[in-house]
Amino acid sequence: MIELRTPAEASQLAPIRGVSAALAGQCNMSLDQIADLRLAVDEACSTLFRIAIQGSEIFCKYRLSSDAFNFSAGVATTRTEVDRPYERRFGWHVLRTLTDDLELHRHHGNGNGKSSTVTISFTIVAVS
Structure with a gap:
């Protein structure tokens, strides 16, 4: 597993x-799949940036195999409207179209009683 942490900012x-x-190149993915992956990462991270607590970090986790690319990204948030209604939004439909497996998780309580962590995870299976 590879983990990347950066400020939760659009930049x-x-x-x-x-x-x-770059990591997708290790998973035998076609150029079209890598393009889809870039779009999926854009959509997932853009969504998370919008709900992140100002000044916080986004964490991205990568699990790679020769036939699949697993991506997970999460941020701390105090927003509550992210649960199930998000799955009815257009961005979620874009993610569902671009990926083979997609999940949204909300982990309530980060120990401070004020925030929680929202994580978007997806898998893209390489086409040989």
Whole structure:
């Protein structure tokens, strides 16, 4: 597993996307799949940046195999409207189309009683 942590700011989207695409090259993914992966990372991270606590970090975790790319990203948030209603939004449908497996998790309580962690995870299976 590889983990990347950066400030949860839109300016970090290009480096996260670049690392993701570089790592995808190790998973026997086609150029079209890498393009889809870049879009999926954009959508997931952009969503998380919008709800992140100002000044916090985003963590991205990568699990790679020769036939699959697993990505997970999460942020601390105090927003409560992220639970199930997000899954009805257009961005979620884009993610569902681009990925083979997609999940949204909310981990309540970060020990401070005020925030929780929201994580978006997806898998793209390499087409040989």
